[in-house]
Amino acid sequence: MAKIKSKQIQSSLYLLLASIVWGAAFVAQSYASGSVGTFTFNGIRFIIGGICLLPFLKGHNIKPTKIPFYKLLGGIICGLALFLASTFQQLGITLGASAGEAGFLTACYIVLVPIIGLFIGRKCSALVWPAVAIALVGLYLLCMTAGEGFNLSSAELSLLACAFLFSIQILCVDHYVPIMSPVALACVQFFVSGAFSIIAAFIFEFIPDPAAWTSSLSTAGSWVAILYTGIFSCAVGYTLQAVGQRDLNPAFASLIMSLESVFSSIFGWLILSQTMTGREIAGCVLIFASVILAQIPVTTDHS
DSSP: OHHHHHHHHHHHHHHHHHHHHHHHHHHHHHHHTTTSOHHHHHHHHHHHHHHHHHHHHHHTTOOGGGSOHHHHHHHHHHHHHHHHHHHHHHHHHHTTOOHHHHHHHHTTHHHHHHHHHHHTTOOOOTTHHHHHHHHHHHHHHHHSOTTOOOOOOHHHHHHHHHHHHHHHHHHHHHHHGGGSOHHHHHHHHHHHHHHHHHHHHIIIIITTOHHHHHHHTSSHHHHHHHHHIIIIIIIIIIHHHHHHGGGSOHHHHHHHHTTHHHHHHHHHHHHHOOOOOHHHHHHHHHHHHHHHHHHSOOOOOOO
């Protein structure tokens, strides 16, 4: 039992690191959204992420050409889910959603993961549900401006679709990671997601205006954003997700990963000199409290 608990703590730390990396990526994604097309940005960064992981496949004695088809299929399914989720996320940011809206609506997967999980036979601790409720309140305080209504714009609808698709991606990873090396799974899903994105970029962004497409990739700032999200957000972050989810319930894993909203605010303060209000600090405290609550074991009195 102690060994299992130790693995769960280690896995939780992996997911915490992933959420830190993804939180910083919001800064890069927001910057790139003003110049680089959604499909081009995602396509290049996912291909870079896949390339970064190729040397680690060799270290695990895995040859890409010899991955069994049923395992390869798992990577393809995860990659398709990642392609769709990341497309709607970047599109929502491009359409004008604020960082707060993007953080809040994307992190709604913390509600969707346990709900969808119920339909496929995934059970979770009873404390996960109040933890989810607390986390949602925290996310609202952290990300949404006081007095904002819920009249959904096209950007917000895109981010809600992103949240649903990320919940599917989390459950897909949970299903396939026990039967596939986390590094191989991450690598395959990056190349699949990158390939779909590049094809879409060629059709919807390059063909209509090749000059504008070339110009968008001519600045150093665009490449800094692409390289950070490709190397760290993709290669590091999603590999940590695949490794971390091996020993954790997907509902609890999604709670830890939702901390990316907290870290996006922290990095906004550190990098962009943005300050945090008392309301935002309260939101951070509630989110951290929800993660702690979800870890408390539930005991049943049989006396």
